[in-house]
Amino acid sequence: MKRLKHALPSTSVRSRLAVALMLALGAQVVTYEASAQAQNTAAWSATQTRAAVTGNATFDGLVADQEPASITVTLKLRDKDGLDRFVRELHRPGSLVYHQFLNSAETTAAYAPTEQQAQAVASYLRQQGYTNVRIAPNRLLITADGTVGNARSAFRTQIGHFSRNGRSGIANILDIQVPAALSSTVDRVLGLQTLDHAQTFSWHGPMQPVAASHPTPGYHIVTSPDGNPNAHGYYPQEFATVYDAGSAPAATNTTVAIIGWGSMTNSVNDLAQMESGQGLAAVPTQVVILGGDNGDDSGQGEWGMDAQAIVGISGGVQKLIFYTAGGDEDQGLMLQTINRVVSDNAARVINMSWGWPGCEDSSTGWADSAFELGIAQGQTFSAASGDNGAYACGASSNGSYGTTLGVGYPASSPYVVTVGGTTLNTSTADSYISESSWAYSGGGISAHEAKPAWQSSLSGSYRQLPDIAFDADWTNTPIVAYFTASSSAGIYSSGYYANGGTSLASPLFVGAWARLETANGNALGFAPPSLSAYAGTFPFHDVTAGNNGYYSATAGRDNATGWGSFDIHSAKAFITANPGFISGGSGSATHLGMTWASFFPANTAGLVHVGNDSTTNPYSGDTATSTALPIMCVSVGSSALPSGITTDYYDGWTGGTVAFTGAVQGTQLTSRAVADGKCSAAFGSGWRMAEFHDGGGGWSYWSYGMTPGGLGRYWVAINDQPANPWNTTTGKAMTWTVRTSTVIHVGRDNTTNPYNGDTPPSASLPILCIDVTGAAVPSGITTDSSDGWASGNLAFTGAVLGSQLTSRAVADGKCSATFGSGWRMAEFHDGGGGWSYWGYGAIPAGTTRFWTAINDQSANPWN
Numbered sequence: 001m002k003r004l005k006h007a008l009p010s011t012s013v014r015s016r017l018a019v020a021l022m023l024a025l026g027a028q029v030v031t032y033e034a035s036a037q038a039q040n041t042a043a044w045s046a047t048q049t050r051a052a053v054t055g056n057a058t059f060d061g062l063v064a065d066q067e068p069a070s071i072t073v074t075l076k077l078r079d080k081d082g083l084d085r086f087v088r089e090l091h092r093p094g095s096l097v098y099h100q101f102l103n104s105a106e107t108t109a110a111y112a113p114t115e116q117q118a119q120a121v122a123s124y125l126r127q128q129g130y131t132n133v134r135i136a137p138n139r140l141l142i143t144a145d146g147t148v149g150n151a152r153s154a155f156r157t158q159i160g161h162f163s164r165n166g167r168s169g170i171a172n173i174l175d176i177q178v179p180a181a182l183s184s185t186v187d188r189v190l191g192l193q194t195l196d197h198a199q200t201f202s203w204h205g206p207m208q209p210v211a212a213s214h215p216t217p218g219y220h221i222v223t224s225p226d227g228n229p230n231a232h233g234y235y236p237q238e239f240a241t242v243y244d245a246g247s248a249p250a251a252t253n254t255t256v257a258i259i260g261w262g263s264m265t266n267s268v269n270d271l272a273q274m275e276s277g278q279g280l281a282a283v284p285t286q287v288v289i290l291g292g293d294n295g296d297d298s299g300q301g302e303w304g305m306d307a308q309a310i311v312g313i314s315g316g317v318q319k320l321i322f323y324t325a326g327g328d329e330d331q332g333l334m335l336q337t338i339n340r341v342v343s344d345n346a347a348r349v350i351n352m353s354w355g356w357p358g359c360e361d362s363s364t365g366w367a368d369s370a371f372e373l374g375i376a377q378g379q380t381f382s383a384a385s386g387d388n389g390a391y392a393c394g395a396s397s398n399g400s401y402g403t404t405l406g407v408g409y410p411a412s413s414p415y416v417v418t419v420g421g422t423t424l425n426t427s428t429a430d431s432y433i434s435e436s437s438w439a440y441s442g443g444g445i446s447a448h449e450a451k452p453a454w455q456s457s458l459s460g461s462y463r464q465l466p467d468i469a470f471d472a473d474w475t476n477t478p479i480v481a482y483f484t485a486s487s488s489a490g491i492y493s494s495g496y497y498a499n500g501g502t503s504l505a506s507p508l509f510v511g512a513w514a515r516l517e518t519a520n521g522n523a524l525g526f527a528p529p530s531l532s533a534y535a536g537t538f539p540f541h542d543v544t545a546g547n548n549g550y551y552s553a554t555a556g557r558d559n560a561t562g563w564g565s566f567d568i569h570s571a572k573a574f575i576t577a578n579p580g581f582i583s584g585g586s587g588s589a590t591h592l593g594m595t596w597a598s599f600f601p602a603n604t605a606g607l608v609h610v611g612n613d614s615t616t617n618p619y620s621g622d623t624a625t626s627t628a629l630p631i632m633c634v635s636v637g638s639s640a641l642p643s644g645i646t647t648d649y650y651d652g653w654t655g656g657t658v659a660f661t662g663a664v665q666g667t668q669l670t671s672r673a674v675a676d677g678k679c680s681a682a683f684g685s686g687w688r689m690a691e692f693h694d695g696g697g698g699w700s701y702w703s704y705g706m707t708p709g710g711l712g713r714y715w716v717a718i719n720d721q722p723a724n725p726w727n728t729t730t731g732k733a734m735t736w737t738v739r740t741s742t743v744i745h746v747g748r749d750n751t752t753n754p755y756n757g758d759t760p761p762s763a764s765l766p767i768l769c770i771d772v773t774g775a776a777v778p779s780g781i782t783t784d785s786s787d788g789w790a791s792g793n794l795a796f797t798g799a800v801l802g803s804q805l806t807s808r809a810v811a812d813g814k815c816s817a818t819f820g821s822g823w824r825m826a827e828f829h830d831g832g833g834g835w836s837y838w839g840y841g842a843i844p845a846g847t848t849r850f851w852t853a854i855n856d857q858s859a860n861p862w863n
Contacts, residue, residue, distance in 0.1 A: 044156050045183035050362040052171035052193040060161035063170050065149030069159070071130070071191040072332030073121060073142040075113040076184070077369050078821060083111045086813070087375050088453050091529030097810050099525055099582055101378035104345040106817030108138040111373065114821070117185045118142060124182060128154035138343045140369060141336060151192055154178075162195045165357075169194035188366055190332035198261070198329040198354045200302040201384040201442075202501035203474050204398050207301065210480050210496040219428040222498050224475045226399070232426070233480040233498055236312025237278055239471070239508055241430040243313060246569025250315025251514035254522055257321040257347035258310070258507075259337055260303045260354070261329040262296035264322040266484045270304035271311060271320070273494075274482040283311050284319045290340055291333045293326040300489040305499050306353050306507040308481045313568075314511035318518075321347055329354075331366055338367050338381075342374045348517050350374075351510045352383045352410060353503035359393035359406030364448040371415030378525040381416040382510050384502035385466040386442025390550035390559070398501060399440050399474075401549050407444045411465055414452035417527045418442075418465040419506040420561050421472025422543055432567070437546030437553040437560040438473045442466065442502060444551065444559050454529040458557075467528050469543060469561035470508040474500025512568050519572045523582050530581055535563055537578075539570035592757025593802045593861040594828070596768060596836075596852040598843050599642065599745040604704045605842040607642060608658060609740035609780060610690075611651070611700020615713070618692060621723040621732030623713065625666030629735065630714040633679035634658050634690040634703070642745060644782050644838065645702055651780065652695025654703040659683050660714060666733050669725040672717060692718040692734070702780065706742045706842045713737050740778040744794055744843055747787070747836020751849070754828060757859040759849070761802030766850040769795050769815035770826040770839070781838055788831025790839030795819055796847055802861040808853060810862075828854040 063069075077083055089097045102110070118139040125133050130144035148159050148170070156177040159170050172192040203225040210222050210233065222233035234242065264287045275282050285307075307320060323341055325333040341350055356363075371381055386408050387398035395402035411418045421438035446463040458464050471477050478498040485494045517524050524530065531538060535557065543553040543561040551559040575581045600607070610632065615622050623629070637656030647653050661682045669675045676688040695701025713735040717724055723734040746768065751758050759765070773792035783789050797818045805811045812824040831837025853860055 043180035044177040045180045047176045047178055047186055047188055049172070049176035049188045049190070051174050052195065053361045054162055054171050054173065054195070057162040057164035057195060060163060060168070063148045063159045063161055065147060065152065067148045068145070069148045069151050069170065069192060070143065070145045070332070071151065071189055072335055073125070073144070073186060074188045074190065074335065074366070074369065075118060075121065075140055075142065076187045077111050078113050079111055083372060083376065087372060090376065091454065091526065097807060099523060100804070100806065100810055101525060102376050102813070102817055104138065104343055104377060107373045107376050109818065109820050110813060110816045111376070112139045113185060115139065121182060121185055124179070125154065130154070136339055136343060138339065138373070140373070141339050143336060155189055157192070159192055164195055167195065167197065171195045187369070190335060190366060191330065193363070194330050196356060198334060199357050200299060200354045200503050201387045201398060202302050202305060202353065202503035203499050207483070207491050207497045207499070209493065210498060220480065222478070222480060224478055225498050226475055228475050231475065231498065232424070232477050234430070234471070234477065235278060235480050236274060236308040237280060238430050239309065239313040240315060242424065242426055242432055243508070243512060243565060244432060244567045244569045245313070245315060245515060248515045248568045248572040249519055251317045251511065251518045253318055253518040254349065254514040255319045255321065255347045256310055256314070256317045256510060256514050257323055257341055257350045258303060258306045259323045259341065259350060259352050260299055261325040261334070262299045263293055263326070264303055264324050266297050266300045266486055267303035267307055268322065269484050270300070270482050271307040273484070274308045275311065277482065280311065281316050283316050285322065286319060287322045287324065288340065289324050289326040290337050291326050296488070297486050298488045300486050301483055301491060301497070301499060302353055302503055304483050305479060305481045305504060306351055309479060309504055309507040310351065310511040310514070312511065313508050314514045317514055331363065335367050335370065339370045342370050342377070342379065345377050345379070348379060348522050349510045349514045350379060350381045351507045352381060352416070353506050355384065355386055355408040355411050358395070358402070358408065359404065360409055360412055360446060360448050364409045364412065367410055368413055368415055371413055375415055375526045378522070380513060380525065380527050382506045383411045383413070383416045383418050384442070384506040385411045385418050385420040387440045387501045388442060389440045389548035390444045392442060405444055405550060407442060407446055407465055411442060412446040412449045412463055414449055414463050417467050417509070419502060419509045420466030420469035421502045421505045422469045422561060422565065423473040423546065424471045424477040432541070434545070435471070435541055435543045435565060437469070437543055437548055439546070439548060441469060441472060441548045441560055443548050454532040464559055466562040467531070468509060468563050468565060470505040470565045472500055472502045472505040474498065479504050512566070515568055516571055516575065520575055520582060531563065534578065534581060537574070539567045539574055541565045541567065590761055590803070591861050591863060592859070593759055593761060593805065593851055594752060594754050594757050594854050594859040595759045595765060595849045596746050596752060597749045597849050598847070599747060599836070600704065600843065601639065602848065603845050604657070605706035606704070606742035606744045607645070607702060608705045608707050608738065608742055609700070609702050609778065610658065610736055611739050613737050616734060616736060617732070618718050618723055618734050619721050620730045621728045621734050623666070623732055623735045625725045625728065625731055625733050628663040628665045630660040630662060630711065631664055631675060631678055632658055632660055632690040632714045632716050632736065633683055633687050634694055635683070635687050636694060639704065644745065644787060646780050646782055647702065649697035650699045652697055652701040654694050654701055656703060658690055658703040658705040659687070660708055660711060664715070666715065666725040669715065671726045672724070675717065689715070689717045692716060700739060707738050711738055740780065741840055742842050743778065743781070743838055744841050745836065745838050746794065754854050754859055755857050759802065761805070761861045764799040764801045766796040766798060766847055767800055767811060767814055768826040768850045768852045769797060769819055769823050770830055771819065771823045772830070775840065777838070783831070783838065785833035786835045788833050788837040790830050790837045792839060794826065794839035794841035795823070796844055796850060800851070802851065805851065805861040807862050808860070811851070811853065825851070825853045828852060
């Protein structure tokens with residue numbers, strides 16, 4: 001909680017810096033020439049990581065190659081335009097995908113970089129000498145440990161030591177580049193600029209204890225942290241009264257998270273002490289640490305305040321998760337922490353009471369991809385707008401103005417809700433009267449981030465902030481929170497202390513929004529688009545007094561307080577009375593949908609074609625019995641040959657099903673009885689080892705069944721030759737291989753109605769999905785204009801309510817989210833003509849009917 005010291009270098013220092021930089025750049029030319037010769041790399045491309053802004057910093061020399069420098073490489077979204085469209089439609093009232101949130105597996109499958117892309121970057125880093133190379137679960141980030149020398153070589157840059165405002169660190173003084181082959185994948189490289197660190201937006205000076213051991217809610221006059229003896233202090237639970245929680249339920253069905261850094265041990269204890277002292281139910285907590293816990297609890301006054309404000313106004317949450325960049329607060333580790341929150345997708349509302357000091361620079365936007373994936377999942381990230389009013393640029397400390405208009409990051413991101421600050425005016429019974437703009441409420445217009453769709457009515461082309469505002473004034477209306485003694489946090493005895501800042505405003509919004517999420521089944525999602533769409537009638541407390549040093553609070557939205565705060569009880573009632581707030585007015589799909597069926601017997605996975613190849617020797621064997629291979633097993637039946645399959649004497653039909661055991665060493669198969677026993681033990685009574693002639697003649701046959709992934713050769717018996725493991729005279733036994741991987745045959749039956757649909761949208765069925773690869777029709781399958789070949793793969797999602805299929809885009813999204821890029825809902829004509837087709841794939845057990853699209857008829861759930 002200690003105030004940072006700032007000092008601008010003198011003109012002579014800046015002159016020395018300029019000279020030093022020129023010398024460094026000269027040295028870099030030599031370095032690059034040697035590097036280029038060593039790597040023989042023909043082309044390089046710039047990333048989004050530009051040369052660090054080192055103005056007003058002292059250059060302390062180039063960094064030695066051996067100095068450690070861990071990095072976080074961010075990868076480009078696979079389909080950024082597609083994600084942008086989806087997020088816009090996700091929040092456009094009337095859209096068929098309004099609030100149809102994805103889970104983390106679906107966002108990864110649809111929009112994250114591919115496994116191949118991530119592995120290519122990881123391999124490059126290893127080649128450059130990096131160690132502990134790790135790919136994030138959603139493949140958006142790759143982290144690695146290395147040295148400055150590794151970075152110079154891998155990213156064609158130069159790195160210097162700098163000091164500024166009492167802190168020292170490293171900074172890349174040239175743009176970061178990557179080989180051109182990786183330019184379509186790599187977005188940024190973080191970790192090579194540690195001169196600037198995040199800072200919290202709360203009081204950074206000495207703390208003022210509150211003289212009461214177990215206070216109860218009421219009218220409390222306290223001394224503010226900056227010395228006002230007549231401040232009106234609010235204990236955490238009082239904010240539920242101030243902002244009128246009323247009948248809105250406590251947020252006990254909504255999980256909330258706090259993102260911070262350092263140790264969270266004292267902050268978790270502070271919350272427990274406050275709950276006990278104020279008679280509140282204990283909230284379950286969890287701490288997730290990234291980067292290792294360095295024991296630094298200097299941020300305790302921040303994280304403790306966040307937690308207590310959230311719990312107080314929310315009435316208690318389902319779980320409060322503290323995500324901490326335990327090692328440090330540089331951009332790389334903070335992004336790892338943000339991305340972990342997105343990848344976990346456990347928290348619905350997430351608080352960030354911090355930002356980068358000063359105003360935006362070329363690094364702005366470094367977490368936007370993670371935030372946008374979170375929005376697609378229905379998560380709301382809340383960022384404090386800052387404590388320097390409209391003048392974020394050049395401010396020396398919180399609660400002061402800088403020299404230039406500007407805003408900070410991540411508050412300027414269009415993918416977060418940005419919360420400004422107010423001064424409260426309440427009665428002695430905590431009843432709300434009014435609010436005015438806090439003088440230091442961060443707000444203004446971004447110089448880098450584009451205006452989001454939900455701000456389309458605002459002038460200009462760039463993001464404006466804040467979106468809303470809650471109490472922040474540490475001088476007049478601070479929170480009173482419990483803190484455990486910690487000298488590093490500036491807290492010298494345990495007890496209650498006053499605090500504030502937009503670091504209070506943000507968690508107050510988070511707790512209030514969590515209450516509304518619980519009241520609405522966690523269906524609200526990202527807050528700003530809905531709030532903006534209904535701004536004219538939503539129960540905001542419109543703030544019309546005060547300013548933030550440049551922008552005045554006026555009627556309607558403004559850049560000092562946004563739309564203002566809101567009445568929680570009235571907001572709950574408003575959402576109930578306006579179902580379009582959640583549904584977007586589109587409702588659910590209500591039409592009958594067309595369904596297809598499998599042409600195979602129930603619980604039949606597919607059809608396989610197996611037999612000999614040029615390796616097979618049915619007379620004396622072809623594979624050493626010391627080899628371990630699966631056994632092909634058969635359950636011979638009397639099923640009729642499926643329509644569309646052509647057989648002859650040498651290429652027959654088993655009438656039953658084949659399956660494959662795990663690998664078995666041939667020397668273990670000491671008799672036919674032993675081999676048959678392996679099959680019956682694996683698959684049940686009636687199963688035995690498959691034999692050369694089971695198709696009728698020999699050499700090959702078709703059968704129901706499914707070939708496991710990666711299946712190569714396998715043992716097959718032959719009754720009239722010494723080519724089995726148990727009777728070979730050569731030490732070799734006969735093997736077969738797969739002629740055609742598993743295929744399925746699907747299409748209409750007597751239930752199917754391709755003109756008007758046949759199944760109500762209340763039914764829950766799998767979706768038939770397709771990935772057209774151009775694969776040729778396998779030999780032995782006959783097709784025609786009404787019974788075609790899908791030219792690729794078919795697969796089935798889990799059961800989906802037809803009412804959820806509100807558009808073809810939604811249905812296609814279910815397929816791509818389940819199976820990956822390129823997959824979509826299968827359509828009636830995908831076989832070339834219509835009615836039915838074959839394709840590679842397998843049918844899950846129990847799957848009988850499934851949704852299938854048709855383009856030229858009104859027979860889909862959405863039309």
